[in-house]
Amino acid sequence: MDRLLQVLNAIYPMSHELIEYLAAHIKHRILSRRQFLLRAGHVSRDICFIESGLMRCYYLKDDTEISSWFMKEDDVIVSVESFFQQKISYESIQALETTNLYCISYEELQLLYKTFPEFNFIGRVLTERYYTQSEQRLYSIRMQKSRNRYKHLMDTHPELIMRVPSKYLASYLGVREETLSRLRGRKYL
Amino acid sequence: MDRLLQVLNAIYPMSHELIEYLAAHIKHRILSRRQFLLRAGHVSRDICFIESGLMRCYYLKDDTEISSWFMKEDDVIVSVESFFQQKISYESIQALETTNLYCISYEELQLLYKTFPEFNFIGRVLTERYYTQSEQRLYSIRMQKSRNRYKHLMDTHPELIMRVPSKYLASYLGVREETLSRLRGRKYL
Numbered sequence: 001m002d003r004l005l006q007v008l009n010a011i012y013p014m015s016h017e018l019i020e021y022l023a024a025h026i027k028h029r030i031l032s033r034r035q036f037l038l039r040a041g042h043v044s045r046d047i048c049f050i051e052s053g054l055m056r057c058y059y060l061k062d063d064t065e066i067s068s069w070f071m072k073e074d075d076v077i078v079s080v081e082s083f084f085q086q087k088i089s090y091e092s093i094q095a096l097e098t099t100n101l102y103c104i105s106y107e108e109l110q111l112l113y114k115t116f117p118e119f120n121f122i123g124r125v126l127t128e129r130y131y132t133q134s135e136q137r138l139y140s141i142r143m144q145k146s147r148n149r150y151k152h153l154m155d156t157h158p159e160l161i162m163r164v165p166s167k168y169l170a171s172y173l174g175v176r177e178e179t180l181s182r183l184r185g186r187k188y189l
Numbered sequence: 190m191d192r193l194l195q196v197l198n199a200i201y202p203m204s205h206e207l208i209e210y211l212a213a214h215i216k217h218r219i220l221s222r223r224q225f226l227l228r229a230g231h232v233s234r235d236i237c238f239i240e241s242g243l244m245r246c247y248y249l250k251d252d253t254e255i256s257s258w259f260m261k262e263d264d265v266i267v268s269v270e271s272f273f274q275q276k277i278s279y280e281s282i283q284a285l286e287t288t289n290l291y292c293i294s295y296e297e298l299q300l301l302y303k304t305f306p307e308f309n310f311i312g313r314v315l316t317e318r319y320y321t322q323s324e325q326r327l328y329s330i331r332m333q334k335s336r337n338r339y340k341h342l343m344d345t346h347p348e349l350i351m352r353v354p355s356k357y358l359a360s361y362l363g364v365r366e367e368t369l370s371r372l373r374g375r376k377y378l
Contacts, residue, residue, distance in 0.1 A: 061332060080324040084317045120309035124316055128273045131320035135269040138327050143250060
């Protein structure tokens with residue numbers, strides 16, 4: 001879990017005791033392609049760090065799967081409302097590639113925050129970071145036409161355009177696959 | 190600033206030193222109706238707690254003001270992306286009623302987090318809370334028709350339906366004022 005420790009240490013230097021505690025309480029999981037981390041209708045119990053791989057969050061709208069976001073290596077992944085409030089999730093989280101995860105449960109995370117107050121510094125900074133990204137997506141949905149959203153995604157997350165299968169990317173952008181393929185063809189708009 | 194201290198203390202009991210530090214660094218401001226806390230094109234420098242009053246966040250879309258959210262007493266108010274990244278805001282924040290605020294600047298908040306590590310516990314919990322609310326709004330925009338969004342707002346924030354002027358509420362829900370007035374008339378849907 002070197003990659004996870006590196007990310008956390010870059011935010012706030014961790015003591016030897018904290019690192020040992022993390023090593024003892026964080027569980028390694030490997031999901032194969034199409035395997036689920038969370039299914040809608042269940043409670044999001046774990047918060048996970050992606051060491052390698054790619055996942056998608058999606059929900060059903062009139063029986064159609066709509067992708068809400070994609071997470072790759074170095075991302076922390078969670079169904080926000082379900083995890084923080086420990087209530088049933090409307091979202092599912094599924095691996096799009098073989099994915100290596102390091103996970104900790106909600107209860108263990110709360111204990112970690114109580115036992116190591118300095119870990120709250122890290123938790124706060126990470127939460128601010130993902131909160132900001134969530135607001136950026138909200139802005140993108142409110143303000144932009146699909147063509148501009150494609151360009152915005154190209155500018156901010158070009159690697160997702162390369163890695164995420166077209167049908168999922170199209171549902172995230174709110175366009176049909178043929179439209180996405182036309183947008184890809186133009187390269188820049 | 191008793192009300193602010195009460196909210197913070199309920200999350201994590203604060204030491205006498207921390208309370209004194211807050212009292213020395215937090216500034217009281219009163220905004221009259223229509224006065225701005227932040228104008229689009231500027232950087233969100235302060236994070237504020239509303240002791241009393243009502244404010245709205247809005248942005249321009251094709252020269253039309255679209256309300257993105259409303260904040261009232263006991264809420265913490267900020268333009269998320271602009272404040273956390275200290276970049277120019279596309280949103281404006283304006284008082285809808287005479288509003289009493291307690292504010293701290295970005296720089297002072299960072300110093301506070303460094304000087305009092307336990308304040309990170311409070312900051313983390315508050316950030317998780319507002320992050321969750323932001324995700325709920327995102328879900329509402331993605332999933333719900335305006336009639337359902339009205340019902341959802343009625344269920345979760347009935348006081349906003351009573352207090353926020355119709356034109357702002359209508360732009361938040363994405364409906365015309367006449368439609369909102371019809372929705373109000375039906376009371377429940």
